[in-house]
Amino acid sequence: MYEEYWGLKEKPFENTPNPRFLYYSPQHEEVMSRLLYIVKENKGAALLTGVFGCGKTLLGRTLLKELDQDVYRTAFITNPYLSYEELLMHIVHNLGGEPVGANKTDVLINVILEKLNEILVNNMRDGKRTVIIIDEAHVIKDKRVWEEIRLILNFQLEDRFLLTLLILGQPELKTMIDGNKEFAQRIAVKSHLANLTQEETKQYIIHRLSVAGRNESIFSDEAYQLIFAKSGGIPRRINHICDLALLSGSGEGVTVIGKEIINDVSSDLE
Ligand SMILES: Nc1ncnc2c1ncn2[C@@H]1O[C@H](COP(=O)(O)OP(=O)(O)OP(=O)(O)O)[C@@H](O)[C@H]1O
Ligand SMILES: [Mg+2]
Structure with missing residues (x-):
């Protein structure tokens, strides 16, 4: 749905155990x-x-x-x-x-x-x-x-x-x-x-985006921090938030996803 908008070859944050996406923390x-x-x-x-x-x-x-x-x-x-x-x-x-x-x-x-x-x-x-x-x-x-x-x-x-x-x-x-x-x-x-650390959460997101074909950053630094805070560093939750954020960001036509979008999409997770 949003793949083309973000220049992705496939969806980066699917909650499936796909070894191709494995990030080695x-x-x-x-x-x-x-x-x-x-x-x-x-x-x-x-x-x-x-x-x-x-x-x-x-x-x-x-x-x-x-x-x-x-x-x-x-x-x-x-x-x-x-x-x-x-x-x-x-x-x-x-x-x-x-x-x-x-x-x-x-x-x-x-x-x-x-x-x-x-x-x-x-x-x-x-x-x-x-x-x-x-x-x-x-x-x-x-x-x-x-x-x-x-x-x-x-x-x-x-x-x-x-x-x-x-x-x-x-x-x-x-x-x-x-x-x-x-x-x-x-x-x-x-x-x-255990859960990922804040820095690992960021690297995890960057890794999955790059496997999906996108090497430039999409999220702002504040967005990364908030994704960590909202997900507790749990990959399944990170996937959920990032997937919704990409969808919402493409709908709004932004080029960088900031903390507002992360806040919006993660409110239903709490
Ligand atoms: N290191 C990782 N690199 C990439 N993706 C990961 C990583 N760890 C978890 N994920 C992703 O998070 C999601 C949940 O992972 P997984 O199903 O392996 O968790 P689990 O520990 O088996 O959870 P549960 O206890 O609920 O069975 C999957 O979609 C998986 O792709
Ligand atoms: Mg399992």
Whole structure:
């Protein structure tokens, strides 16, 4: 809609986990290198927590994209609202396994676990590595599901893990996991993503605009400050404000977006 007005090739502030737009703030970079380390060094499991909209899903997606498709077999579970049988079946299915049984209630959990084990061992024999990401894991409240995830982590040979498991979710996930000692001990790395700083918020905006094809600045310095204040440095909110500001600015025919427009468009966010 406003792309042409601002000389953009595409919309810069879409709220979708598109790796092309990833801005590496120091903490996003640190988290990514830790996740890559866990995967490449076969460390078993890692936990990534962070406030809502700060980039966990985006980092997970980007990580899978960076992995060599010839070597890695991956499953990205985005809907952990599943029951415990369904979660396992979903993982098996994502890893390319045949459906286990026609009706899920017919299938014993052990049968699905055996199937998963078989997939993991086959992957290893074929020289493939397996990575499973469970996103939004803070919604998992059922203890049986956590017990099952712990069982998955037990899949290992004497000298190595048969899979890498990455668990992503909002901050309360860390408390949930720390409350389960057996589980917490199996997590090799725990990372946390916080809000962007004021300067990072500005760099984030500049980065996304440049990916979308615009290298000259659009926002005034005061506008940047206000975007930070209104968004709290949370990327999803920054996107929301900037998208509306670009729309409003094009409607008003301005060449620079100042603090007035930011004030207007962010009033409904508060
Ligand atoms: N470092 C970043 N660079 C570019 N865009 C980002 C970055 N971090 C977050 N975003 C953008 O912000 C939006 C929200 O990010 P994402 O969905 O990854 O957050 P989340 O941490 O998974 O949130 P939730 O807890 O609600 O699931 C996405 O549109 C994403 O593109
Ligand atoms: Mg997410």
